[in-house]
Amino acid sequence: MSDIKSKGGATIEEGDTVSTPYRGGKHEGKVEQIVTDDKEAQNLGAKGTNHAPAVVFTDQNNKKVAHKPGTVTDLDKES
Structure with missing residues (x-):
């Protein structure tokens, strides 16, 4: 279980829908990976952040993106 928190304070986990x-x-999609290591973040091959922590998901345009946890809203746990 992750201790990575969204903008609203909800714990983000793989499989959650974020926006x-x-x-x-907006970018919206299901979390595929939560990166907590800088070296791994640099080798993601996803558009977005190069530093951990990062929330990685494929958006509605089928592009792999990475965003800082504090910038995403967990749609499964926040309204």
Whole structure:
């Protein structure tokens, strides 16, 4: 179990649906991975952050993205 928290304070886990605002729109998808190691974050191959912690998911446009946990809302646990 992860101790990584979303913007609203909910614990983020793999499989949760998350959303984050991005350039006037949003990225939304199911969490595939939670990265807690900087070296692993740099080798993700996902658009977004290069430093841990990071929440990795494939967005609605089928692009793999990574965002800082404090920028995402866990739609499964927050309204």
